[in-house]
Amino acid sequence: MSAWRALVRRLDARIAASVLAVMVVACLAAPLYAACVARTDPFMSNIGGSFSEHGVTRDIMQPDDNPLHLGLTPIGPQWHAQYLLGADGQGRDVATRVLYGGRSSLLIAAASAALCMLGASILGICAGYFGGWTDTLISRLLDIFWAVPVYLFAISISIVTISHALRIGPFSIAADNLLLPIGIIATVYLPYAARPIRARARSIARTDYVLAARGYGASHSRVILREVLPNLWDLIVTLAPLVIALTLLAESALSFLSLGVQAPAASWGTIILDGEGLLYRRPAIAIAPGIAIVTVVLCLNVLGDALRAVLDPKAGGRV
Amino acid sequence: MAEPILQVRDLCVRLSGRLILDHVSFDVLRGRTLGVVGESGSGKSVTASALMGLVPIASGSVKFGSREVAGLSERAWRALRGRQIAMVFQDPMSAFLPVRSVGAQIDEQIRAHERLSRTDARARTVQLLQRMEVPDAAQMARRYPHQLSGGLRQRAMIAMALSCRPDLLIADEPTTALDVTVQAQILALLREVSQRDAGVMLITHDMGVVAQSCADVVVMYAGVIVERGSVETILQAPLHPYTQALMAATPEIDGPRPARLATIPGQPPSPASRPQGCVFQPRCGYAHEACGRRPPLRSHAGRDVACVLYEGAA
């Protein structure tokens, strides 16, 4: 695997992969952090709670510093294991919630990217390999879907499914099931991933080795599995990080519009939404998950670029 | 003897650490077209690029008239390019920008080097196209490259190259991409240019082209000049084994059809695998011990040849 070795030699790829790994491990360790460090329940409202530091007990919700002391503001970031990033509007530990939110965000992003790549590969290979009317039908449909604003498309499906749950025959998926955002986001990015795969499958289908394999009497499924897929692999690997970056951004946008992950569960998008109301007084709530998103998406994009440079040197960074 | 327009002495070019041109020396004389012949990879095109200042010159001397240009700054080269040395490329379809009219591209070169109004530049463009025997020149100038035939495109290319009255015109395989009937016309045009306008250096892999339109010839192999002299001398009696092989591989137009065209066995060396001694030695039928040493170009029988066979017998 010379490509693999070339990838490992690249400093940008090493840094991006390490940062990503740290983020993933930190998010997976969220329950550990909640139980051992922050010692709070990230999903339970804690408005009346207090915490003690150096023997001094302080309320989590502090009176506002307006002259009349009306309203309550959660405490801000503390140099303390608890409430490192402060509390949110319901007195919950923001740092813990960001870690938990990362679990949902990363899970949804990865799962929907996997689903999207799977669907895109099937569609792209069918269209590119078989050509003819199959190709025309699939390509036209993908073109039309790609012309719809991605977020509006996702919002429409979300509203139809999330606000009324989804019932397909005997199966019903509850509104707070993570499968819904996963499926929705995978669907809206299908054209993005399917179109390059189709183009590549099309050129592979016209190569001599595929024609030769067909000439020997190999079946379509055998040719696709033995000849087409192995030659598509590098494209799929290159696309994957970019698709995960897009699905992560889409997830956070949907959740920000409260159409993704449903309360009490959290994702980075919902935490930014939670923080919106307190933006001017406790900006840490909205800023922290945003930085997490930017970090992960940036690493994925850098990794994607590095992969492309290694696997397809001729493209020279062509997007 | 005609005055030299271009004098190249011991020109060396290195690209990514590899020696591509190894002490190349030749002259281009006024009114005499110089042919540079060799297989692909022999360094012909790199020589052209070096003379255009498009690749850095590692060592050696390149003199235009009396001016030394090796080691000029990029800015100075830019003033020279297009103005004193111009170039015509192999495929006029891809060498012209497809989205602008041919005339606009010629105007651009004129206006890059001379302070001229648009109308004056266009007037000169049309005049040039007429001189290149382009019919209906004013109309043609307004067309896009894809709307012209291959021959007209190459004529327009030559017109563009001559637009600033250069001293030297380098034509890199100018007929390879054209139809056979058009090739002869373009070669005739280039002959005329060499007599009337500028010195011409014609790069080709085709001995037939050299025979048709050159007065002098330089035979290159693996970045080295192996034989150099006037066309009559060399075509009548090629001395270097490589020149002989190259000639044998070119069918004669009016001679008997050969049963089998001669080929040169083996592959030309890459810059990385270039032999220490004579560069042609691995493929040469006459190779012997003395070939382990690189023979210098020596005058022999009216031309210069780099081969041990002719050393000492001058």
Place this chain on the structure above:
Amino acid sequence: MRSVALRLGQGACVLVGISMLVFAVFFATPGADPTARIAGRGASPQILARIRHDYGFDRALPVQYIRMMDKLFVARDLTSFVDHGERVVPEVFAAAPVTLSLVGGAAIIWVGLSVLIGVVCALWPNGIVDRVLMGLSVLLLSIPVFWLGEVVNLVTQSRYHDTMLFSWVPPLGYVPFLQSPSGWFRSLLLPWLVLSSSFAGLYARVLRAELMAASGEDYMRTARAKGLSPLRIMLNHGLRMSWLGFVSLFGLDVAQLIGGGALLTEVVFALPGVGHLTYRALTDLDLPLIMATVLYSAAFVVIANALVDLVYLALDPRLRTGTRHG
């Protein structure tokens, strides 16, 4: 001329198809029945029946569809199911200038910025400037637009609003151009920058890649051999060809944004644009408004595609087959 007519016909077919699809999906959505919504909570069966009859919900779906299209396009008095009596067409026409202003300004910024970055990077590839600018582009590409908007709001509306730097920033919201041109500009400058950021990053990367790919082409070698300066070569030759890929990308993106894709920016900056309106229509399941906004959006995509084709014709003479003079 015939191709123009053909395009218009195709566009009309697409619009009809989309409107039918929206209509069908709406009535297939569980819980979307507008009757109960119009009647309000706890309405008696008699009232429900009357509303159903008044609004024509008891008729066959094709009839309902034709009636809705008639009200939308011919009578232009289609009213919302949710806000009683609110007419849909004027609402869309009120929202459109906001979105057009937002997207137009942002497009100018991102095209200018990305051309600058792309050309500078392609002039000195793999140098320090190239690396820094390309790094910046990936960063811009990686920032969620709504979060960037919030951070900008935090800085300019709250934290540093009273400093010299940001005291010019007006409160969130839109100021119509005719009311105050300078207010319009000030209210939109930050949304423009925020919306254009990720596009600037993306387009700069695309353009650099296109220019780098072009630099190996024969026509670029010719340009160098003509003795042109690197900048001239880049602008007159490289960019002239790279525009082609750029234009199709640009057309689709702008159409999507004008058609409501700028939703997140509009929400964060409280701009009452089309994206906002579509979002409201969708969350309220308000079919007339959904229909109006979706058709408006689709119309822009159709128009943009036609425009892209026209611009292609203008930029690439090779496509103008049959023309004898340029």
